């Protein structure tokens with residue numbers, strides 16, 4: 001996920017939580033980057049020169065240009081064509097950029113390693129058993145996704161959003177957890193982040209004063225997407241409560257000001273309903 005999605009990454013598992021907590025303490029002063037999917041990205045200090053303005057689905061957005069790619073909301077990679085807004089499948093999100101017939105062909109990079117290869121297998125089984133999308137090992141298809149290896153030390157991932165046409169990627173770091181793999185595959189299916197829904201302010205309160213300098217744009221509402229079903233704070237597509245925190249304090253709370261517990265054990269019923277609504 002992107003770098004600072006800290007949240008995303010964190011998602012997770014007990015062991016990881018322990019590790020993350022430890023890391024957070026160590027790096028508080030430097031703004032806990034470790035929490036999210038995007039840890040890696042976060043590790044690279046934000047270079048304001050890389051922060052760009054663009055158009056996505058008719059909406060002005062802010063994104064980060066890094067390593068030759070366009071990162072939106074931390075771990076979502078937008079193609080140059082999507083940002084140019086001049087191609088037929090340029091909107092991503094819940095209504096466009098869907099995979100034909102819900103069939104997603106995939107390959108796994110040869111350097112992925114067995115640990116992550118097993119996570120991919122388990123995540124694919126989750127999708128194939130619980131959703132109307134079918135992830136199918138590629139033979140000779142032109143349009144497909146390749147799982148590529150990110151870094152041997154990171155906890156993050158990133159993915160192109162929705163169906164791109166041609167080859168697209170999902171990047172997985174060595175220490176990413178299964179739920180985060182499912183999260184990244186959610187981007188491939190066409191899902192954005194739950195906290196960017198148009199109605200999110202009814203359910204969550206963004207703690208702007210706790211967000212790292214330069215990262216506030218990751219909390220912008222994305223109006224051009226289509227919100228399906230009710231807001232789901234337990235969604236596998238939700239940011240972690242401390243995503244991009246500069247001080248160890250939550251950057252997202254419930255609308256009533258209370259903290260919420262990050263739930264990233266896998267699909268919630270709401271996630272499945274959303275995906276199956278997109279792929280009936």
Ligand SMILES: [Zn+2]
Nearest residue numbers: 001008075076
């Ligand atoms: Zn994400």
